[in-house]
Amino acid sequence: MALNDAGVAYGDADSPSYWINPSKNAWDDFDWIRYSCQNASDEEEAVDYLIDVVEMHAPGVAENLFVVGPQRAYIIEADAYHYNVKEVNGITVMSNYPKELWDKRFLKKIFISSSFDKTFEGDVRKGKVIRLGSLLGVRILNIGDGWISARQIPFGEKVMIKEGEGRRVGYFYVKLLNCYGRMARVSVCYEYYAWENEMMEKIRQKYGFITPQDMMNWSRLHSYDLNNLRGMCEGEEKAAMVFKIPTRNADIMGMGWFAPDQCASIFIPIHIASKDIASHYKSGKAAELAKEILHAFGENASKNFKKVEEVFIKENEQMEKFVLGNEENASDIFTISDKEMQNQAYIMEEMYLRADDKEREAIINIWENDYLATLKNIKSVISSCGEETKKNLASLASSICKGRAEIAKKIKNDGEPLKEWEKGNDMVSEENYEKSIDYFINGYEKADAALFSKHVEESFTKRSDYAAIIFGILIAGALIFLLIKKNGLP
Structure with missing residues (x-):
């Protein structure tokens, strides 16, 4: 994280990818941000300098880059060969994962979900396998009175989920909406899509009246504050x-x-x-x-x-x-x-x-x-x-x-x-x-x-x-x- 003398703030979140410069001369996240921070006099220049690094194919890491200045704010998803710039108007929450560049992260697309926000909601029986257009998925192991058990397939630990609650099951977030007999209604999505929604819900309640103390409080949220998410x-x-x-x-x-x-x-x-x-x-x-x-x-x-x-x-x-x-x-x-x-x-x-x-x-x-x-x-x-x-x-x-x-x-x-x-x-x-x-x-x-x-x-x-x-x-x-x-x- 950095703040330059033009009042432009920077931050980054690693977003693992193989689209990187593997050489010993590649730039790390500190080099990337410093290059822009030392040269930019406003938000647009800050974004331009960050993109210049991509066009030089210099990054040795893939990053989600954040730029906030007096007038504008941006999120840049980038690696050594691709980038996407999005201007922020209102609230945006993001962590260590791709969204706009999801299609460029082939392993995530193949194994976890066909898109970042793909969601399943429906009725399931014992033994049902739920996939989000990908190879990995969630199997419903058992359905009881007000609970289910599930695990990620092909490999994963059994997770118990009570009615009205949600749990991380491998890379997925599974919420048990209700149970009735041998059937259960569940929703399944990528864990960080659920995390974004949970954070956004908390922040919207304060939007328009947000203080530094609120931000400090959010930085101290525990997993139990976020319905068992990160x-x-x-x-x-x-x-x-x-x-x-x-x-x-x-x-x-x-x-x-x-x-x-x-x-x-x-x-x-x-x-x-x-x-x-x-x-x-x-x-x-x-x-x-x-x-x-x-x-x-x-x-x-x-x-x-x-x-x-x-x-x-x-x-x-x-x-x-x-x-x-x-x-x-x-x-x-x-x-x-x-x-x-x-x-x-x-x-x-x-x-x-x-x-x-x-x-x-x-x-x-x-x-x-x-x-x-x-x-x-x-x-x-x-x-x-x-x-x-x-x-x-x-x-x-x-x-x-x-x-x-x-x-x-x-x-x-x-x-x-x-x-x-x-x-x-x-x-x-x-x-x-x-x-x-x-x-x-x-x-x-x-x-x-x-x-x-x-x-x-x-x-x-x-x-x-x-x-x-x-x-x-x-x-x-x-x-x-x-x-x-x-x-x-x-």
């Missing part, structure tokens, strides 16, 4: 990015929310205008920490980080509104704000991992509404925590204060908040963690007053229409991608 929280090697691309000022306001493991870590902001990111996210330490959390707490660990992300989203939106009146300082503001949120996420995850059960509950609940409320909650709980957690809570409060204080100094030339922050850090050095929080709160309030006493009222009159939000989830080397284009929505 979930987003499978395996260890995964990451997620939610891009938010505005129709105006995309070169400044374009940004993404990144999680090194969306099911075991916190989404952090990265604006295209930012000049740097926190060291933990450059060194790989953030990914290692996320893996530790995954091993310790499982794939639902991130549910306890929802409050953190809600505060981050609210504070980020406030900072974006502030930047609309200070565009000449956008790079400095976003660099400070983004880096401190990244630091706060890392501190929070480390605390969560190391704390005991009682402390863990307390640190989850310190996050409330906004930064100021969170600082005050830190003050109320810090005295009841162990020394290591006290130190981490003080570091968290220091980061919150520092972010605001540095922006106040940069934009308003007000050095008082930084002086309070320095006093707080002196208290931390003396291990007087409780006292340090008072200075951090004081410094934060002074910085907030300097920055927002007048500007907040003015900035709310300015609008930035968000054109596109996308997310990709890297799961064991496979990218699931969602594109949403919203026109005229705030």
